[in-house]
Amino acid sequence: MGVSCRAVGRREQLVSLRYYLYVSDSKVDMLLAQIDPALRRKRTTEVNVSLKVVGGKRVVEDTGEEERGPRLERLVRFLEDQQELGTVDDPKRFFRGVLRLRWGPFPADAGLVWFGGSSVRTVVGLGGSSHHVLGSPPPSETGLSRSLTPSLLAGLARDPQIQALVGMISAEEDRPARTGTPAAGQAVHRANELMPGPAQRVEFVAKRLLHVPGSPDAGPAVLLGTPLYVALVD
Secondary structure: OOHHHHHHHHHHHOOOOOOEEOOOHHHHHHHHHOOOOOOOEEEHHHHHHHEOEEEEEEEOOOOOOOOHHHHHHHHHHHHHHOOEEOOOOOOOOEEEEEEEEEEEEOOEEEEEEEEEEEEOEEEEEEEEHHHHHHOOOOOOOOOOOOOHHHHHHHHHHOOOHHHHHHHHHHHHOOOOOOOHHHHHHHHHHHHHOOOOOOOEEEEEEEEEEEEEEEEOOEEEEEEEEEEEEEEEEO
16 A cells, blocks of 8 residues: 555654754744844734724734744754754854753752753753743743853852852953863853753753863863753653
8 A cells, every 4th residue: 555645744744853841942033033034023013994993903923934843953954054063072153962961940040941961071061041941931021041151150150169160260361262161161060960850861952152172181071052952852
């Protein structure tokens, strides 16, 4: 018996399904708008006229804006094509991976969600605003996004030990952004140690914020990033 085109199409859709834990729509929208400005959301006013009532209502008009999954896939393909997407052990401006990470609200700051773990060669910490976790309440109107490096470090610094390290980061000699600082590496180590609960296997794509290369004397590399998305892998 032959297989219909419709059945094949459904099978392909199932292959690409992801169980998202975290998606930063704001980061995705910002980056996609730079790829194609026509993807920006356009607001218009629709005026309804009837014999008895003239009403105005504000609507959101999506001009070709894709759903979350396809939008993410389009962005990831663009990063691949531009050779901007590296790995955990060899990060570029962005990096991807599949790792077992402990995650959840950071114990010292519930507004920060933290994903922590490691590969064979690299200790990884991913941080962002908790409202990007699927099912979370809307974001607060106050405070900087935890996806920004200074705000992310400020959230981690609510732990007293990390607070001392963050002070060392600002006092250390300036280095290229790709290299990062030893104190930042220690802060990621400490943040990972604080995360409770079991690790889950997840896939992710993230923006690199700091990278501390490994060495025989200093130990494994340390990578700090902020996710575009994190999805559960069975």
